[in-house]
Amino acid sequence: MTILVTGARGRVSAAVRSELTERGAAVRAAGRQPEGDAVRLDLAEPGTFKAALDGVRKVFLYAEPSGIGAFLDAARAAGVEHIVLLSSLSAGEKDPESNVIGAFHVAAERALTASGIDWTLVRPGSFATNALQWAPSIRAEGVVPSAFPGTHNAPVHERDIAAVAVRALLDDAHRGATYHLTGPESLSEEQMTGLVARAIGKPVRIEPISREEELARLTRFAGPAIAETLIAYRAEYDGVPAAVRDGVREVTGRPAVPFARWAQEHAADFR
Known part of the structure; x- marks a missing residue:
């Protein structure tokens, strides 16, 4: 089973990829401007989906509402079972759509949770x-x-965000859960x-x-x-x-860094 990690050049993605590899998982990194062994994936370009999703069953996905619908359709067709979405604490605010950051992440979350693919929402502050x-x-x-x-x-810490995401990817008990991290x-x-x-x-x-x-x-x-x-x-x-949230301890069993x-x-x- 291959896990696709998007946002290959980002610090959180790098930490996710590193920890997954240490745990023996098969990882494929992807991004708009890939480097090294990463593959190209741009949600605005459906032609990049097939190669990125080949053999993939789980995905760590950066929130990006533009193009996410087509990507989720392709992921479902490719046999993806579970997506862990890197969202934002702003999506859990009382009126998240009242500001551009909250609205951006809510749109991505809604697309994923309506897709028919199992999901986990990771909402860091x-x-x-x-x-x-x-x-x-x-x-x-x-x-x-x-x-x-x-x-x-x-x-x-980016390492704490990654630690929560990795546990969600590797343990099916986290499917359908939403975690708030600070x-x-x-x-x-x-x-x-x-x-x-x-x-x-x-x-x-x-x-x-x-x-x-x-x-x-x-x-x-x-x-x-x-x-x-x-x-x-x-x-x-x-x-x-x-506000301080205890999602890191909830998932990893240790305090946040x-x-x-x-x-x-x-x-x-x-x-």
């Missing part, structure tokens, strides 16, 4: 790897520009910056910027709709602790 956006300014100047240094997240504690951006500074052994300071500057910066790499949603979130949680350890493991990215 803020990724610890989001802190890597600070790396260039920390390396260059030792600063983190932020309009909302008091904004809280409960950042989750890190073990709520931290402000200022606290996260301090933990990065400790990990790299040099000072890092917050550089205050305006809301408009923050919006312009986010828009450059995420687009205006997502940037507006992220700004609204950060304003809402400025000084407000984020704290951000301090993530920062130590990724210290080279910030030096």
Whole structure:
């Protein structure tokens, strides 16, 4: 049995692939711009489905509502039995379709759960790897520009997301389940910056910027709709602790990895 792992260039996919391989599973990596032994798979191009799905019975799938219907049809025809979807905590909010991020993930979830293929939904909150956006300014100047240094997240390690996904792929008891994942504690951006500074052994300071500057910066790499949603979130949680969810322990039996350890493991990215 082959397990297809999509998003081959992503950090979560890399961790999923690594753990599956360590556990002796047959893995095929796939992505839009594959490298190494990965195959090409683009949900917008149905011609890429057949080779990617050949012999596959389980799939780790990044949420992408555009083209997902045709992919799910092809997966069902190819004999895929179970798909683990990397979704988002935003899909479980009270009114998830009120913002572009929640609506995006809800659309992918609904397509999967209506497909007739067994499913597991993995809904992480803020990724610890989001802190890597600070790396260039920390390396260059030792600063983190932020309009909302008091904004809280409960950042989750990519390895924890992968660990939950792998168990869902390998143990049929997780079919039909939805897991909400965060890190073990709520931290402000200022606290996260301090933990990065400790990990790299040099000072890092917050550089205050305006809301408009923050919006312009986010828009450059995420687009205006997502940037507006992220700004609204950060304003809402400025000084407000984020909810901590225990999905990692629920599935793996161990606590989630704290951000301090993530920062130590990724210290080279910030030096």
